[in-house]
Amino acid sequence: xxxxxxxxxxxxxxxxxxxxxxxxxxxxxxxxxxxxxxxxxxxxxxxxxxxxxxxxxxxxxxxxxxxxxxxxxxxxxxxxxxxxxxxxxxxxxxxxxxxxxxxxxxxxxx
Numbered sequence: 001x002x003x004x005x006x007x008x009x010x011x012x013x014x015x016x017x018x019x020x021x022x023x024x025x026x027x028x029x030x031x032x033x034x035x036x037x038x039x040x041x042x043x044x045x046x047x048x049x050x051x052x053x054x055x056x057x058x059x060x061x062x063x064x065x066x067x068x069x070x071x072x073x074x075x076x077x078x079x080x081x082x083x084x085x086x087x088x089x090x091x092x093x094x095x096x097x098x099x100x101x102x103x104x105x106x107x108x109x110x
Contacts, residue, residue, distance in 0.1 A: 013028070017065070020061045020064045021061070022061035023055065027051055027061045027062060029065050031069060039074045049076060050074055050089070052075060052077060053075070054095055058096075059096075059098050084104075
């Protein structure tokens, strides 16, 4: 019965555009706007982490929220000590990127 209840809850959250799934990962949002550090904190409090796409499907999952809420999304990456080179928040090298030409270009202000 618990599995059935969780499945129903997942369905409702998907209908409300609060979650989407890709490759076994669940991507979620509360729909609120926040700065990067608040977003990071909220993800941690929920037992998750800020989104870090590792393939086109996961990138599309994040894009689903961007389009649904007509806003941007923070990603779990940062610029390294080498300008215009990015890494995961823990310092490891990115394994997947899908930047547009000349992006990112916001100098950390996106």
